[in-house]
Amino acid sequence: MADRATRYGTTAQVLHWLVAIGILLMIPAGLIMVRDGLPRALQDALFLFHKNIGVVLFLIVVLRIVWRATHPAPPLPPQMPAWQRRIAAVSHLALYVLLVVMPVTGYLRVRAGGYPIEALDALGVPAMVARNKAFGEAASQVHEVAAFLLIGLLAMHIGAALHHALIRRDGVWSRMWPIGGRD
């Protein structure tokens, strides 16, 4: 019980690491699949993975946001300066926004382009947007720009997490790391 006050709960940790693994697979898959000269079979497999796992990831992200909104984060260490708390809050909010923007624009790009999303099609889920080439291309551009913003923010996020884990050892890392429990 004492752990509850200083660390995220098990559900929050599981959702965090599921999303982390998902994003770290989606980004390279996305970057590789749009390259010219890729063998057709590999490109098809990457698109299949990217679109369908992307939809599953979106559902996990929604669950995660609902969980986070209803379960407050444990407090940060009291010695952490105010500017660092502010940067952490703003960057976490931006990460959540991008975690929604990415799958939504990916979905719009694919559906407005008239392409399949095999898992949704198999389940009989209809497309939620009409075919529209210009709209699909606009969604594709937002998807690409947001991907690079996400990559930048993730680099910051992972860098800060490792800094807390290896150098400061102030308990911030172990709030989210499921193994152990103390720094």
Ligand code: HEM
């Ligand atoms: C968190 C989820 C997602 C991440 C992190 C992500 C990431 C990426 C990245 C890095 C690219 C390469 C951008 C470029 O250089 O053009 C890309 C491309 C693409 N993604 Fe995603 N994506 C996500 C979700 C989705 C979803 C849910 C779909 C569709 C259902 C999707 C469909 C596409 C498509 C079709 C492209 C190729 C862009 C184009 O040809 O216009 N993505 N994605």
